[in-house]
Amino acid sequence: MMLKLNRLFFALWPGEAQRRACDEAARELRLKMQPGGYLSSPERYHITLLFLGDTVSPESEQAALRAAARVKSAPFALNLELASSFRANKKIPWWLGPRETPPGLTQLHERINEAMLSARVLPERMKFVPHLTILRDAHLPLPVTPIRPIAWNVDEFVLLRSRLDQKPMSYEVLGRWKLDGDGEPPAPPPQKQLGLF
Template sequence: MTDSKFPHNRLFFALWPDDETRASCAEAARDLKTRMQPDGYLLKPERYHITLPYLGGYVPPDQEAAAKQVAQLVSLPPFILTLDQANSFKNREVPWYLAPLETPPELTLLHDHLRDALRNSGVSVERMRFTPHLTVVRNATVQIPPTRIKPVVWQVKEFVLIRSVLHDQPAEYQILGRWPLNGVWQPKQPPPQMALF
């Protein structure tokens, strides 16, 4: 669904780094750019995030409200995410990113749990493969092979809902909600279901 007033707003759940993690990621990005000379440009550290379920380019108010209600029902544990390699995608912007060599099962559980709970509640979710990554360079002129970096150890304690407002330049990220990860490890935990009225 589109809306002529907000044609380029994007809504997505994400992991949002704390200040210390953000600074460590920025240091790793600067080191990569110095060593590898990719051209392109470094993203500003305040834009760093890891996308979880992506809801689309425009989400109607009722689905946005339902997504927030779903998030309130999530009870999953905090976890440690170690970003210890850099890599790149093959799309036209040739983004370089930081990623874990091994994705912690808690991160996969959080993504899948949120995705399934949203769908069960009638909220549209874009179908895309989940590849956890934190973009640090855009418009690089060359791709980078998997490259080890100094590990960034991230204590993940919450997830957020973000609106990316693209009709303002530079684009702005608005955090619409924050939810703590304070549950316990339950690999078989079913997603919550909620009827939309």
């Protein structure tokens, strides 16, 4: 039985100011380095938090939406300060990313992952390397290159569906959740001291 294609993933979804700044950085790097390939569309910019798979069932999709609504994490500042690339066979993607991953981003990734496992939605096992892809199919790798920092105050995360049936491919936002708490469990009540009488 053929499983229906339904590619879903949790992501950070930039605002318009961040999209414009990332697009400017991408165009400057392309002009300077002449890497070939093609620029990613700014409308598709995102940072993947957790990939759920290519054939997520309707039941798992609904379970993921319910579980995501229970994720509690604090907003955080994210600065995109570097550009570099991954080696992926002959196709080389270029990306923008932080110099260091903010603790708030690591926490958010972990809490979404925990929520999915609790809901029996099994994500793909991938190393979490936060990055925003700006160019695909480059003919040469990009060494780590500083860029003009792009400030991003992250206060939400989204669940996206890849619309591979559309040309060009686009993303559909299925759910959007605010980061409005630190998600730390409340401190236990103090224990009463039992005196000896």
